[in-house]
Amino acid sequence: MLAEYFPILLFILVGLAIGVAPMLLGRLLGPNRPDPEKLSPYECGFEAFEDARMKFDVRYYLVAILFILFDLEIAFLFPWAVALNDIGMAGFLAMMLFLGILVVGFAYEWAKGALEWE
Amino acid sequence: MDLRLALIDTAWTLAGIVAIVVPLFVAVAYLTLWERKLIGWIQIRIGPNRVGPLGLLQPIADGVKLLFKEIILPTNASKGLFVLAPIMMLMPALAAWAVIPFAPELVLADINAGLLYVLALTSFGVYGVIIAGWASNSKYAFLGAMRSAAQMVSYELAMGFALVVVLMVSGSLNLSDIVAQQGRGRFADMGLTFLSWNWLPLLPMLVVYFVSGVAETNRAPFDVVEGESEIVAGHMIEYSGMSFALFFLAEYMNMILISALTAILFFGGWQAPVSSALFDAVPPFLWLLAKMFVIVSMFLWIRATFPRYRYDQIMRLGWKVFIPLTLVWIAVIGLWMQTPWSLWQ
Numbered sequence: 347m348l349a350e351y352f353p354i355l356l357f358i359l360v361g362l363a364i365g366v367a368p369m370l371l372g373r374l375l376g377p378n379r380p381d382p383e384k385l386s387p388y389e390c391g392f393e394a395f396e397d398a399r400m401k402f403d404v405r406y407y408l409v410a411i412l413f414i415l416f417d418l419e420i421a422f423l424f425p426w427a428v429a430l431n432d433i434g435m436a437g438f439l440a441m442m443l444f445l446g447i448l449v450v451g452f453a454y455e456w457a458k459g460a461l462e463w464e
Numbered sequence: 465m466d467l468r469l470a471l472i473d474t475a476w477t478l479a480g481i482v483a484i485v486v487p488l489f490v491a492v493a494y495l496t497l498w499e500r501k502l503i504g505w506i507q508i509r510i511g512p513n514r515v516g517p518l519g520l521l522q523p524i525a526d527g528v529k530l531l532f533k534e535i536i537l538p539t540n541a542s543k544g545l546f547v548l549a550p551i552m553m554l555m556p557a558l559a560a561w562a563v564i565p566f567a568p569e570l571v572l573a574d575i576n577a578g579l580l581y582v583l584a585l586t587s588f589g590v591y592g593v594i595i596a597g598w599a600s601n602s603k604y605a606f607l608g609a610m611r612s613a614a615q616m617v618s619y620e621l622a623m624g625f626a627l628v629v630v631l632m633v634s635g636s637l638n639l640s641d642i643v644a645q646q647g648r649g650r651f652a653d654m655g656l657t658f659l660s661w662n663w664l665p666l667l668p669m670l671v672v673y674f675v676s677g678v679a680e681t682n683r684a685p686f687d688v689v690e691g692e693s694e695i696v697a698g699h700m701i702e703y704s705g706m707s708f709a710l711f712f713l714a715e716y717m718n719m720i721l722i723s724a725l726t727a728i729l730f731f732g733g734w735q736a737p738v739s740s741a742l743f744d745a746v747p748p749f750l751w752l753l754a755k756m757f758v759i760v761s762m763f764l765w766i767r768a769t770f771p772r773y774r775y776d777q778i779m780r781l782g783w784k785v786f787i788p789l790t791l792v793w794i795a796v797i798g799l800w801m802q803t804p805w806s807l808w809q
Binding site for chain 2: 350351352353354356357358360361362364365366368369371372373376377378379380382384385386387388391398399400402405407409410413416417420423424425428429430431434435438441442445448449452456460461463464
């Protein structure tokens with residue numbers, strides 16, 4: 347059972363190696379002549395002003411929080427979807443009830459303008 | 465199992481991985497050429513034709529050039545994370561291929577949680593983007609990473625819901641089973657296999673899945689993340705040489721991966737469209753390849769055709785159109801499966 351997952355582990359390791367190798371090769375084969383101007387952050391030729399890690403719009407947080415809610419919902423839906431042919435009408439209605447509650451929440455956040463990006 | 469057997473087993477698995485990775489790299493290289501050629505033709509230009517016959521050596525020339533470029537480590541950057549980010553992009557783009565079935569029985573890891581694994585790994589890509597944007601400590605990179613995080617996360621939801629519908633009709637998370645299931649049904653018995661594939665009853669989900677796939681890979685018209693005319697290159701701006709090449713490779717690998725998944729989930733994977741002596745003689749693997757080629761060319765066609773969306777339009781499409789649509793379709797298909805007219809007994 348667990349042995350089936352061994353190729354995946356191996357593939358992930360190979361993937362990491364294939365990621366690291368070009369970086370090392372590029373470092374070895376490419377030139378390395380740093381100077382302060384070259385290593386400064388790119389800002390269309392201007393001197394960089396203030397910190398790049400600035401304040402940003404709170405809506406990005408909002409999207410992240412909404413994403414967590416809905417992604418959990420998808421995680422709940424996966425096992426249900428696989429078993430749907432066996433659990434029949436009762437299983438279908440139970441999930442519709444659950445989805446219905448979530449849709450109420452979705453409609454509320456929509457009405458509150460949480461999805462607006464003017 | 466003694467040590468010798470285990471070693472032989474590992475060697476075979478490694479050989480399988482090489483047999484996937486090497487053609488994949490060739491495919492990525494020539495996809496870049498095909499993209500430039502196709503978009504050239506669409507715009508009545510010739511496209512690259514200087515390096516080698518018909519420009520066929522162009523991708524190799526590009527690769528060699530990138531290899532000999534300096535890798536810049538900006539002074540302000542968080543060095544460790546800065547180097548880690550491209551690797552974090554490439555690793556999941558590669559490792560997801562472990563569960564893709566290329567033909568009946570021809571799959572590296574035939575696991576039952578295949579689709580879950582693919583979903584997990586494709587969502588992993590967003591870490592690479594965020595880490596790159598944060599570690600670069602540059603304004604453009606930071607803005608690009610913020611946009612991309614919100615966009616990828618939004619479209620992942622629509623994608624996840626579309627996958628749930630596919631799961632409902634397939635009753636399995638195993639990608640080989642999902643393909644096999646599409647070869648059954650009334651039309652398949654009549655020899656018209658292509659009418660039994662998922663694309664027909666799940667047409668809205670196919671559209672949602674494919675468009676979300678374009679958005680997930682940050683391709684035009686959803687490329688505000690890179691947006692070369694406003695934030696230059698977004699999260700990739702401070703990267704150069706091979707560290708940039710890894711981002712580039714990951715993006716194209718993800719495009720090919722989305723094409724493969726679209727073919728497997730909606731267009732019957734390796735199955736021939738019509739069952740006839742001539743079509744059945746073609747190796748199943750070639751059918752999958754042909755479907756992938758058509759779908760990946762769609763990515764390029766879309767890029768050549770549509771202007772870039774505004775950010776608010778992208779978020780509106782994801783949250784206000786796709787998510788409600790997928791929720792409705794879950795209910796419709798769920799109800800359909802409870803009726804005597806269900807196609808998926």
